Amino acid sequence: MSNTPVNPSRRGFFTATILTHEGREQVKKQLTRRGLYPPGLLSIASAENCLECTGICADSCPQNIISLHSKEHQYYGQPYLDFSNNGCTFCNECNHACPAISHKLPGPDKAIIGKAHLDKDVCHAWNGIICMSCYSVCPDKLYKFDKRRKVSIDQSPCNGCGFCIRVCPASAISIISLNANQT
Ligand code: SF4
Ligand code: SF4
Ligand code: SF4
Incomplete structure (x- = not known):
């Protein structure tokens, strides 16, 4: 390419x-x-x-x-x-x-576009605001919430489809390419 x-x-x-x-x-x-x-x-x-x-x-x-x-x-x-x-x-x-x-x-x-990345500094769930918007839109249900409602992503199956980006009210999610030429 x-x-x-x-x-x-x-x-x-x-x-x-x-x-x-x-x-x-x-x-x-x-x-x-x-x-x-x-x-x-x-x-x-x-x-x-x-x-x-x-x-x-x-x-x-x-x-x-x-x-x-x-x-x-x-x-x-x-x-x-x-x-x-x-x-x-x-x-x-x-x-x-x-x-x-x-x-x-x-x-x-x-194909794999990239991997979803979560910025905990701005994510609502990591900053005392209840939010689970990303959970239901991910086709592979890769967002996991612990007992304290803190969220993490299971990155390895993620293909970077990007469906989670739109729903995040904090703009905490980005897709990171695996291809160095795209960054
Ligand atoms: S990019 Fe797609 S597969 Fe990856 S976490 Fe977001 S919704 Fe799920
Ligand atoms: S959804 Fe759009 S960008 Fe994705 S493979 Fe289909 S045409 Fe290409
Ligand atoms: S939708 Fe965004 S702000 Fe809400 S828990 Fe998911 S990553 Fe955090």
Whole structure:
């Protein structure tokens, strides 16, 4: 898989524009991927393949969780997963729709997007507020609560589907990629 940035010359431009703290934060955002790759597109998403595409993968996703990096972004045109409204069902529709992929995956497949990570510092259950919102949405019931109602995740079976992200009122959950190129 190639993770070549869409326009490497932009990095120099961004660097040259660093003037204020606000400016630095803005540049950091523009140089950082906004989310992980959709599982069906891991083998293909790259600058060369995506730049001229209108985002067929995004239109194909029944869960509506694929977005494209915007024009001012280092990764302009490349797809990323946005779990703010839904999660991934691993249907592979994105893989089948992408015109740049010649080797199509056979069908629904349990690929691994990443592993859910819980930030105890902000999680309600760890900070004296009763909350179990994540428990019921996880298809594999990986959230466990102890007698004191403190929560933990059984990470090893987690595939990073992201269904737990949307329901967390404290934004305490994130999906950590196992692929170093995506971080
Ligand atoms: S596998 Fe299906 S649900 Fe997941 S990102 Fe692709 S199209 Fe969307
Ligand atoms: S990412 Fe999916 S499988 Fe993992 S804990 Fe969240 S809901 Fe469960
Ligand atoms: S939904 Fe979020 S805040 Fe609530 S217990 Fe789960 S991780 Fe903590």
